[in-house]
Amino acid sequence: MDVKTLCLGLLSVREACGYDLKKTFETSFKHFFPAGYGSIYPALADLAATGLVECEEIPQVGKPDRKVYRITPAGEKAFVEALNRTEPQHKLRSEFLAMIYFSDLVDENRLVEVLDDRVEQLRETVRNIEKHERQNAGDNKSAGAAFVAGFGAVIANAAAEYIESNRHMLTDDDNQSDGMLDNRNWAANG
Amino acid sequence: MDVKTLCLGLLSVREACGYDLKKTFETSFKHFFPAGYGSIYPALADLAATGLVECEEIPQVGKPDRKVYRITPAGEKAFVEALNRTEPQHKLRSEFLAMIYFSDLVDENRLVEVLDDRVEQLRETVRNIEKHERQNAGDNKSAGAAFVAGFGAVIANAAAEYIESNRHMLTDDDNQSDGMLDNRNWAANG
DNA sequence: TTAGGCATGTAAAGTGTTACATGATTTG
DNA sequence: CAAATCATGTAACACTTTACATGCCTAA
Numbered sequence: 001m002d003v004k005t006l007c008l009g010l011l012s013v014r015e016a017c018g019y020d021l022k023k024t025f026e027t028s029f030k031h032f033f034p035a036g037y038g039s040i041y042p043a044l045a046d047l048a049a050t051g052l053v054e055c056e057e058i059p060q061v062g063k064p065d066r067k068v069y070r071i072t073p074a075g076e077k078a079f080v081e082a083l084n085r086t087e088p089q090h091k092l093r094s095e096f097l098a099m100i101y102f103s104d105l106v107d108e109n110r111l112v113e114v115l116d117d118r119v120e121q122l123r124e125t126v127r128n129i130e131k132h133e134r135q136n137a138g139d140n141k142s143a144g145a146a147f148v149a150g151f152g153a154v155i156a157n158a159a160a161e162y163i164e165s166n167r168h169m170l171t172d173d174d175n176q177s178d179g180m181l182d183n184r185n186w187a188a189n190g
Numbered sequence: 191m192d193v194k195t196l197c198l199g200l201l202s203v204r205e206a207c208g209y210d211l212k213k214t215f216e217t218s219f220k221h222f223f224p225a226g227y228g229s230i231y232p233a234l235a236d237l238a239a240t241g242l243v244e245c246e247e248i249p250q251v252g253k254p255d256r257k258v259y260r261i262t263p264a265g266e267k268a269f270v271e272a273l274n275r276t277e278p279q280h281k282l283r284s285e286f287l288a289m290i291y292f293s294d295l296v297d298e299n300r301l302v303e304v305l306d307d308r309v310e311q312l313r314e315t316v317r318n319i320e321k322h323e324r325q326n327a328g329d330n331k332s333a334g335a336a337f338v339a340g341f342g343a344v345i346a347n348a349a350a351e352y353i354e355s356n357r358h359m360l361t362d363d364d365n366q367s368d369g370m371l372d373n374r375n376w377a378a379n380g
Numbered sequence: 381t382t383a384g385g386c387a388t389g390t391a392a393a394g395t396g397t398t399a400c401a402t403g404a405t406t407t408g
Numbered sequence: 409c410a411a412a413t414c415a416t417g418t419a420a421c422a423c424t425t426t427a428c429a430t431g432c433c434t435a436a
Binding site for chain 2: 422423424425426427430431432433
């Protein structure tokens with residue numbers, strides 16, 4: 001499932017222009033499927049070229065024409081098929097964890113900074129999701145949207161908590177344990 | 191930070207051939223930085239071409255020569271610099287969550303299957319990490335490696351728990367709540 | 381006898397990221 | 409007066425994924 005398919009999906013909910021879609025990617029999708037203009041605009045052009053969406057150009061003053069895209073019946077069908085066909089992946093790519101893996105080679109001050117930054121970004125993710133949820137509390141939005149938002153908040157929070165609770169493993173100079181690290185610190189308790 | 195840099199990092203720990211590195215990616219790095227042969231072999235060739243690693247070819251019978259790569263002083267330096275220079279990203283790309291976002295368009299049976307599969311994969315991730323940690327318990331491995339393993343286990347576990355606790359939002363037919371979903375189900379409690 | 385492990389790689393296709401290019405209006 | 413918002417896109421680059429190509433040894 002690529003950005004193109006996701007644009008099609010968003011257009012199955014409501015019509016939008018590229019700029020609108022970008023905002024949705026920045027709010028609802030940010031924590032699990034980021035996308036920029038460089039992916040979105042070509043995707044829309046492609047969807048229009050293959051007849052999965054239609055485009056209405058609305059003239060504006062002082063800005064480029066607003067191109068409003070609407071999904072077609074063929075588009076609806078294609079999206080539902082793509083959705084049901086896909087074997088859904090779930091991939092993390094973390095330079096942060098990679099850096100931590102090699103943390104003995106990282107400057108101590110830099111390491112502290114990186115950990116602080118990561119925790120702050122995770123806290124911000126949680127705040128953003130909760131804010132967004134509060135703002136849309138009136139809308140009867142889909143169960144899927146709520147589930148996904150909740151997932152993002154819970155995981156970001158768990159990540160922040162983990163880092164705060166375990167960062168001493170990486171930065172404590174006066175480590176009294178002799179060699180073996182205490183696994184109880186992080187053992188997953190289901 | 192790309193696969194090439196990570197290969198260099200692993201070679202800073204110990205010498206290895208491409209096949210060995212792949213195994214490390216499959217075990218220690220799988221949950222946060224997947225990589226296949228198609229990335230690893232070209233990366234090694236490139237590192238050798240730029241003098242950051244050296245290669246010794248060890249003849250073998252019945253298999254291709256084993257090419258053992260060792261990091262050079264220039265490689266050590268380049269790696270430490272790359273590590274300290276990088277602004278570490280942490281990106282999730284989840285087709286799973288994307289599918290769930292649009293779950294009203296997914297066939298009910300398919301949805302149940304997808305949720306079951308995801309939970310099982312997360313549980314397996316936890317099992318794999320814990321198994322790997324137990325096996326390496328004797329080694330005095332780096333604090334970073336332990337931290338990263340713990341992170342993976344905790345997050346995978348939290349994700350599995352979240353899905354199990356909230357999947358009713360997506361599949362319950364007899365939903366008694368009138369319109370608004372109960373946020374307390376997933377509110378992050380820090 | 382079949383699956384898995386060991387061991388190398390290439391080539392093309394697919395996709396996303398980043399930088400570039402433009403510019404009026406609104407808000408603080 | 410500066411920054412953000414609205415609004416479009418292209419082109420080059422970087423990188424990964426997937427499929428292809430080969431083949432012996434060992435353990436169940």
